[in-house]
Amino acid sequence: MPKVVLPALDADAPDFSLPAFTPAGERTISLRGLRDRWVVLFFYPADFSFVCPTEVKGFAAHYEDFRSAGAEVLGASPDDVASHRDWAAELDGIPYPLLADRGNLVAQAYGAASSADAQPDRATFIVNPEGKLAFAMKVAANVGRGVAETLRVLQALQTGRLCPADWQPGEANYDVPASGSLA
Amino acid sequence: MALVRISLARSRLERGGRVREMVFGLQDALLATIGLVAGVDSASQQDSRIVIFAGLAHMVAGAVSMGAGEYLSAAAQRRVTAAGARAAQQIVGPEEPYVAQEGVLAALEKKGLNRADAYRVVDMLSRSPSALGAVFRSTVLGLSGTEAESSQREAIAGALVMACSFAAGAILPVIPYFFWYGPTALVLSVAIAVVAIFAVGWAIGAFCDEPPLRSALQFSAIALGAGALGYAVGLAISAVSGERVPAG
Incomplete structure (x- = not known):
């Protein structure tokens, strides 16, 4: 089985330029074109499946929250743009782009798929405005991801400060002591 | 109109539902009885009464044994299938409906529907x-x-069909011995068995709307080929051991 490794945090996120279905029609979306913005990129196995819609719809439900936080949400699966269009219509509209990652080229670059014809893992990444990877996670195929948790992590990352476990927006951050140690 | 056609198709399927037991019982009985008749005829020094009694005993014992075997195998299959259905019920339970959903989705895609x-x-x-x-x-x-829903009544029906078919197949080769004895009876016995096997193959072809002659020839070739193989093995053992072994 091919080795699938998530890219290192703080490294440059693998760039991509993919056709996508967006509410405005078919567009080409590149990561470089979103520089200076936070990007939430999530891979899901396939359009027209019975676990994925809960996540796709979950990101749609929280889309305005992500936008308010200055982030762009991108969904990606190996399906083509026409499939994404039908899938978005089936789900009563998706407000963010669905990338057509044919052959899992981008998913493999992100360590989210083992081969060109495998279904990608449920993997989520957050890329900061400098194009560096700030967050990466994967979960087993039968478990849907927590969209609110992804939003919480994004907001925590955006503070640029130390955040304790279960930190929520509005709560106090840890400040690094003068000694430079938290111990 | 559509429902009438479905009803006709269903009734045809039901009529053909017991063909497995019928063919199995007939073919097995015909071949086994020919072997028995040939052996007993030879060993009894052409006493037709002994052949008749042996044939009748074989018919009764075989019919009971085959019927019981059919009932037990059907009952065992029913239990295994029911256990599988119970396990499947857990898979499609309300807690994880997506397992069944994804399974049916993939199956329908395989059958030609597009994914959407x-x-x-x-x-x-x-x-x-x-x-x-x-x-x-x-x-x-x-x-x-x-x-999944086959009942005990169906298992009993299958057993009865198997037993009756075996009895019919077992009595046919014995009939000549009621009127003749020796080589004449034996030749007639084999001829009746061959004609009966040919007729079964013909009937299956006709029922399935296939060329009956081809069906009859295929069926006879396999059935009689198996009988000929058994006879050849019997002859070979006789030759090696120096003893006469009833073939079949």
């Missing part, structure tokens, strides 16, 4: 857990409704 249409079909089926479960069992697990 297959998704919509499964989505609609999912409004009824029992409908989704039934389609999952038949489409994904290959459990037909008749297999």
